[in-house]
Every structure is written in structure tokens, then in C-alpha cells.
Amino acid sequence: MNRLFAWTALAFGSLYFFLPLLGMTEFSLSMRRGVYSFDAYVTVLKDPQFQATFSFSVIMALFTIAFGILLVVPTAYWVRLKMPELRPLVEFITLLPLVIPAIVIVFGYIRLYNTSSWLPLTGTAMGTNILLMFGYATLALPYMYRAVDTGLRAIDVATLTEAAQALGASWVTILSRIILPNVLGAVLSGAFLTFAIVIGEFTMAALLDRPAFGPYMQILGANRAYEPAALAVIAFAITWACMGLIQLVTRLSKHTRAQN
Secondary structure, three states: HHHHHHHHHHHHHHHHHHHHHHEEEEEEEHOOOOOOOOHHHHHHHHHHHHHHHHHHHHHHHHHHHHHHHHHHHHHHHHHHHHHHHHHHHHHHHHHHHHHHHHHHHHHHHHHOOOOOOOHHHHHHHHHHHHHHHHHHHHHHHOOOOOOOHHHOOOHHHHHHHHHHHOOOOOOOHHHHHHHHHHHHHHHHHHHHHHHHHHHOOOHHHHHHOOOOHHHHHHHHHHHOOOOOOOOHHHHHHHHHHHHHHHHHHHHHHHHHHHHO
């Protein structure tokens, strides 16, 4: 009876999720009346705005991932090694982006860093991009920190650090050549989640007036019919590719640790 209930719940959940996706995919293929075609996808992929906005978001995602790694890995390592009593506080801080809306964060940024403030980042395109990267890093912080912290739990941080210090390694060497390789799978998991968040984010990019992929999706959806559906399918494919890469990296990481 329990197994029947479990399979029924799984089937219902799958239908609830996949039926709208299948309907949207079918609609995206119906641009040419009476026959399925990829005309909507071709139109979207050839659109110069799609290429520009997607490239911008990919570049922003890469910078956000790099900044997140530089911020989170040393912080999580230091908290676990030297200040374990602060873990509840740090975990609470990293969870704040989940309860504070993105629109509140970006309005705070605009208020603090507008052209009449002490640090006018919004006065230039470069400054606004940096501000947007900080915003993306804030949104991704809960996922990046959890991933890295989980990876650190799987290794003996204290023993590795003591062994490296006994051999004369500096803190930079310990972090870059000992800790980071041992939590690389967790870091990559956080990086893929960050990439998915940045690609689909709308609020911050729109209010900061940056040519990102999220606002482009909204503008296209307000003026076209079939192309937005194709764009949504592409966005879903990107997100699921990131999730698949997370699973692959996790399995490879476990296999490597098992061999060692």
C-alpha cells in the first residue's frame, strides 16, 4: 500500500511538472502553422539582442562565481577551523538573501551607491556591473555557502591544516593547494547553481538597467508569442544542464574520494 501511494505521488508530481513543460515546448514548435518546426528557436538564436544579453549574463555569471569562491571558501574554512562557535551566526547571515526580496536589496544598492552618494557606482557602466555582480553574489550566497560547508564537513580540516603548516605551507598555499582541491566538487556544485541563478535573474538587472538575459526574456514575452516559449525552453534546458552537471560532479567527486 505504501509503495502504491509513493508511485502515485511520484506520477502525479511528474505530470504536474512535465505537462506544462510539454505544452510549452509544443507551442514553441508551432510557429509554422500545421507543422512542427524550429522557426521560433532559429529566430531567437539569430536575434542580436539574444546573443548580446546571453553573453553579458554568462560573463557576469563567471565573475560572480569567481567572487563567490574567493569570498565563501576562505570564510567557511576559517569559521570551521578557528571559530566554530560563530557557525550559527554565519549560517543565519547566509540565509538572509532567501528571506529578503531581491527588490529590497537592489533598492538599497541604488540608494547607497547612486551618483550623489559617497561611492557613485551607478554613475558608470563598469560600476553598475560591479554592483550587479555583488547583487548576484548575494542571491547565490545561501547555495554557495551550503555547498562549500558540506564539502568541508567531508574532510578533516584541522589535520590537513596542521600537516601543511608542519611542512611550512602558508595560508594561501593551504587554501589553494590543499583545501580547495578537496572541496572542488562542492565548489563546482555551488558554481553551477550560481550560474543558473544569474542567467534567470530579472529584478536586479532590470532596476539597474543592465542588458542581461532576464530582462530580455521579459521584453520578448511582452511583444512576441512563439519566441518567448522557445526562450523559456532554452532557459529550462540551461538550468537542467547545470543540475545534471552538479550530479555528475558529485558522483565523480565521491568516486575519486573512494579511490583515494
